[in-house]
Amino acid sequence: MNTAVYKILLVDEDQVFVRQTRQLLVSQSYDTYTAASEEEGIIICQQHQPDLIICGAHLRGTGGHHFIMALRNDPAYDHIPLIFISLRDNRQEMRMAMNLGADDYLARPFRKRDLLLSIRSRLGRFAKFNHVRPPEETSTVSLANPNTAQQTLYHRLGKAENRIIKMIAEGKSTRQMADELGVSIRTIENHRYRIAGKLGVSGRNALTEFVIRNIIQQQKS
Structure with a gap:
């Protein structure tokens, strides 16, 4: 029960x-x-x-x-x-x-x-x-240029997708994300595929490159 x-x-x-x-x-x-x-x-x-x-x-x-x-x-x-x-x-x-x-x-x-x-x-x-998610985790990650088309698309991501983005920015592998979220690797891959589509990027490493360019580098600047 x-x-x-x-x-x-x-x-x-x-x-x-x-x-x-x-x-x-x-x-x-x-x-x-x-x-x-x-x-x-x-x-x-x-x-x-x-x-x-x-x-x-x-x-x-x-x-x-x-x-x-x-x-x-x-x-x-x-x-x-x-x-x-x-x-x-x-x-x-x-x-x-x-x-x-x-x-x-x-x-x-x-x-x-x-x-x-x-x-x-x-x-x-x-x-x-x-x-009961901490308030600071509910906000989306700001991109380098808030006027870009990617920014508009990014704010359309769901909470689960935002969490995937955050984990990519933390350098976690697909397997690590699957283990932490308690899902299969295929589920993580499907999430990444949908996120990439919403952000308008394509290619095997396009989503990771997008996160590095628009999130990680911005955080370091």
Whole structure:
């Protein structure tokens, strides 16, 4: 059982799956909300600020990928950890979900234990980061030229992405970041890929070079 009451939003159009999963979550003392569409999911986020979201691949009128994009493009919700649920074990679908911002991926059918472990891992990793993070860490890192296009894009990064940037600036490797955040190396690589896209840089070492040029060198000046 949980010592704290966490709020979980379950978004999926499959009512049988939603009912069964909700029963599982309630049995673990999670405060659970459900939605069948992207619009309903966003409204619940506005009203209840969930601590974690479980999103299915198929929603009423659209797909789960569209919901992830809407969530990650909104600074108010882009920090919320999200577990993506697919109807099949498909590598391409998994990669797309992770690139869009999913924090974990499970293919149905899966064991109840696997879902609960994923939830606990996500909540444990994000609890301090999302709720009691020191104020000085919540600000974005200033770039050398505040008038650049990169500056505008940088302020669109989510809290998790800002933390990745900070760790890159600290000289941590992908493996070190994965170990510290309790995720896989692939997840870190997906985060780096999305950050690079938002900052408008490309190439194998482009993001690291961007951090060195615009953050580390500025801090030394």
